[in-house]
Amino acid sequence: MAFKNLSLLTICLSLVLSSLSPISIASNNKRDVVPPETLCKSTVYPSYCKTLLANQNGTIFDYGRISVRKSLSQSRKFLNLVNSFLQDRSSFSLPTTRALEDCQFLAQQNFEYLSNALDNVGKASDDLPTTEAEDQQTMLSAALTNQETCLEGLQTTASDERVKSELLSSLSDDTKLHSVSLDLFIKGWVPEKKISTSWQPNGRHLGFRNGRLPLRMSNRVRAIYDSARGHGRKLLQDSSDSVLVNDIVVVSQDGSGNFTTINDAIAAAPNNSASSDGYFLIFVTGGVYQEYVSIAKNKKYLMMVGDGINQTIITGDHNVVDNFTTFNSATFGEQIKYTHIF
Template identity: 50%
Template sequence: MGRKIFSIATLSFFYLIPFFAFLATANDNLVPQETICESSHYPSYCRNILPKQKAKIHDFARFSIQKSIFQSHKFLNSLNFYLGSSTLSKETKNVIKDCLFLSQLTSQYLSKSNYIALKNTNETFYTSQVDDTQTLLSAVITNHQTCLDGLMTVANSNLTIKNYLISQLSNDNKLHSVSLGLFTKGWMHEKKNKTLWNSRGWHSGNFRNGRLPLKMSNRTRAIYDSSRGRGKKHDDDYDGDDDEGGVLVRDIVVVSKDGSGNFTTINDAVAAAPNNTINATNGYFLIFIKEGIYEEYVSIPQNKAYLMMIGDGINQTVITGNHSVGDGWTTFNSPTFAVVAPGFVAVNITFRNTAGPSKFQAVAMRSGADMSAFYRCSFEGYQDTLYTHSLRQFYKECDIYGTIDFIFGNAAVVLQNCNIYPRLPLPGQFNPITAQGRTDPNQNTGISIHNCTIKPAEDLVPSVGIVKTYLGRPWKEYSRTVVMQSLLENLIEPSGWSIWSGDFALSTLYYAEYDNRGAGANTSNRVIWQGYHVINATDAANFTVDNFLHGNDWLPQIGVPYIN
């Protein structure tokens, strides 16, 4: 009730006219539809949806993106229709709610991609626009795959969902893949060439002397200093000025359990944050969270952009919950803390899920926040601790604890100088550290673990050699994970990587290691899968902060340090 239902007839009229307007303007560099579709991940489906005529690759891409927009609205209509049914089980409704949330994000991502594609009629994008659009279109596929995975878990109990929603979603996934593939073929050559990697080069924005550069007014600085304790020095203390720069903080609120701040809950502070901040240059809204254990479930919506949270330190400021699949939550909706707001920054906070290993998937933190950073934070759980769901994310000097697949998802993510701690699982279980979820070869996603330390948590130490621990396993067909210049202690199995099921994805995945050290880094007995590689510095350069995340364009605004 109160949901807006789109008219399919209206949408058809609105979108189909621009489809053919593109193609009528094509004049040179024309290619047949059949030729273009051969490069698609789904060539037969591509031939069925594209107009059977010659056109520029860019016009075919625009056509496909707009058709994706039309189909995304149709799917939203279907979800709204089913969600209104009184016959659905609670489990099924929870899955559909996840799908609705993800599909609403998808519509926004497609609209933004379409705007960029239409705006650049000369077919030349800035490099950042190419990366932005590929990132958004990659996230569209990730969102639909997450929804599809959820629907598959309830399909047998609801044949209507199985026969209609899943079928519709599967076709839409093919369409979104075609859109991503055509965009990639048409524009990715504009992206800058990869360069040889100087692994010792620090590109740290305004970062100085080990401190996060916060630029504040006298009023906000006084509130901040008072909250932290006068005279104390902290990791994020730095007074920037107009000449030296600094991360602008335009306002601050304080959360304290004892009532000494502006709010006693984090959710109330988030609600007070401004809506729809355009970019970081307008300044961050800072929420300082004083020491304490905050038992609440926090979700940062997309309209709360450029929000910064700073705590009193790991294990000092703790956000904790215990939602799990074992207790009826979906994996996607089990996080203690979830964020989709772009430009989000968290510093000195522990995110925890205490459900335990017997409750199956139980997420401590889920991020679908583009251009987000987590600095000196900890993530504690067991199975599925850290859900790096989608878009571009960076983690620096963080601690990550878990058991099965405890770093998973399909973002483009770099973990740098982090400590990764496999814990003791249930008897008979093993520990695959990562489960990366790339489903399409054109997605710019993957997990890059750079200059990290992988060692056993205290409870696992006595069982090293008994409990098998692997760097990862392929959750999806094009799973991609790279471990480079990291310390791997002796808990890592000599084979390094584990299967998911049989030979699934072993020839299509991309797993790589470069210049690692420690007792677990010896690659002489690693798996011999087609998709596994020991790479050199030139290949490793593809997975650095700049080349993989385009980080030089956005991390300096955040102030979190990074190695390029």
Template identity: 55%
Template sequence: MDGTKLISSHYCILLILVLLQLFFSTSLAAVNSTSTPISPNVACNATMYPKFCKSMLPRNDTSNIRDYSRFSVHRSLSAANKFLSLINKYLRHRSTLSITAIRALEDCRLLAGLNIDFLLSTMTSLNATKPLLSYETDDLQTLLSAILTNQQTCSDGLEATASSWSLKDGLYTPLSNGTKLYSVSLSLFTRGWVRKKNKCKSCDEGRKLIFSEMEHVRHGPLPLRMSNSNREIFESASRRQLLQTNGDDVLVNDVVVVSQNGTGNFTTISDAVAAAPNNTGIDSGYFLIYITAGVYEEYVSIAKNKKYLMMIGDGINQTVITGNRSFVDGWTTFNSATFAVVGHGFVAVNITICNTAGAIKHQAVALRNGADLSSFYGCSFEGYQDTLYSHSLRQFYRECDIYGTVDFIFGNAAVVLQNCNIYVRLPLSYQFNAVTAQGRTDPNQNTGTSIHNCSILASPDLASSNGTTNTYLGRPWKEYSRTIYMQSFMDTLINPKGWTPWSGDFALNTSFYAEFNNSGAGSNLIDRITWPGYHEINATDAANFTVDNFILGDDWLPTTGVSYTGGLL
């Protein structure tokens, strides 16, 4: 063949390939465009429940993905209201129910009420005329993720209540349909508004440099800005001289003191919480509750209307809040907590929270946290099974101590634990230890547990035992469980396999477990499990689970005064 013709032929083929690629990429972009009309079938096929989705969306209609999302959220709000009415109907006949059934239903009532709030907020934002900013998109994905978590928690609580089978018969269908509807709403919203996280390594390196320069490690009081009268109250009670800085201080609106000897404003923490104003904003400043040293035997609950509360104690093992509720004694895991918080923007500093039920009582929560944009700094959480329940929304823990045995860091929040000490205790003789049990149920949830620059150590009782207890980094509680250990120290207590199944092969393919650049004898990867869901990740992927990227910490942590590192070390 003539050489010129051969070259021309190659050019023609290359041109055709380029044109085909351009055509298909343009067509794909058109299909994925948020303003392009698509059929309900096309919109639903990418959800977890295509058949249910198609039955729910308007038939013979062609809308764009965002319109379908708005419609689905509206349907979800209607379903949430109906479910709350159903729960209230059962509770009106509480005289016929066992105490455990009543407690499970009360959990469901609380969670359904939160879902209605979240859906109202989501619908208002989606119906607004202005486009969503990136942080607003993250807010709404967080709320829709939490709605699914709340629904699952209600279902789990009823399932674990042995005497409530008759209840479950009447609640199973609305629970199941609600879960499907909320999943569809989250999926359609994610396709319509959520952009993929930035995975630019050079960008992440740049952020790391910036945040390393911004880092202010505080070992003393937070830099609080308050009126002179409030400052006198706080310093008189705490005998501290507060650090005051320019431009980096925390606005405090009011200060009250809790002291058991009667020298403060209140003798119990719960009374101080009740006195806090309702539904305040961050611009008004924190309502600061200073808790003097002592052991407070009470169950503390920060309700959803108690926003931007800050609690400061006298230090770990000095200010101690303690309770002993447990699953064995008839409490649901959800309401076994010594300290429970759902109020937005909560901050706690220098406090110990305990559940003293002991290993023999199984599930017994010290802290249950379902508060968005909440942070705990220099705190300690002590229990055995299910110590720290990072239930939902976005959370941050810095320089905290966490003690436990089985699944003792669990839940389905988007949470980062940074510079924390994780102490594994001696379990019952027939038990093994699992540090985490993450509860992500849907691939579109922006949740997971990120453990960054922490130390995983044996507590004295485990260290002095005969050494036969197996300790694992985690196990998949739910189908899309997601946990990442980054730049952390793992001592010899960690089993070489690293991770252990929940039951059979459940979630081994769909979970996401990852490790990056950890140290210590327990970090050796040679004998790690080989599940499809397990990954040894690089710095680019690990950067997605840092404070700055995973919980958008730079947008809200500066107002708390809590120290943090935004990127990788």
């Protein structure tokens, strides 16, 4: 199974970037005015950071806002550049056009992520609540992942050289900028205390116990879940610190479930659900599902559970040889956070 744009990847990337920053700023010193040189030497790209913040004088919050604002501006310019190429798509090969369409989609996501980040840092001059800080950190990390995905698509296709030269140059500079923005955000707004790994009311953290996930659900939902999993594989249920499941549907190729395809089950999930509602669980019984699964960003708080390793398999045959980009050969894609696949 291939994945694109998953939160796990973006969280891992943000952790890698933050681990490269040896200098920590205590919460009670974050409002102190510091020279850019002092702050920039602990970022991933010190020289670029110093150029970005040259002739500035402020706090970590001031510098962070400057960087995120610049990232947003550059994301808009990059999107406009991609759009300008696509207006003349008839002059490009099919692989180039598909790579540009991927970059367009990813650039639109980045503009949304960075707009959201700027709204948040513009209001806060102190640590954000832990879960909110993690959300924003994930979005800024996702912007970097999207840049890399766009870059990969352009490099692995026989793209028109004019497209490559203009877009690759912009991608290189923008990646440095977004990296600095992420680094400064972590230093300014992410609390220093360790983030909890147990499940919280907003649904971001799922707490496994001995390799199993405790779920809380009604008797009706529990009966469907246990029946779908088969005899001897009962639900681990705990009244405290367990994950709330509000509803369930079953996907089965033999027609014994609610749906025969995963995409149909996702379409049936509620739109823009709230964390207090709990998860919408999709149980996928054993079988080989030849489909390309895409989870739209308005499908929030989904949980997808399969029948086990080598039992539930999602596969497809898109590949670069047939003029599909790596991004669009993924059999499983999500545009949102708060989706969990097991």
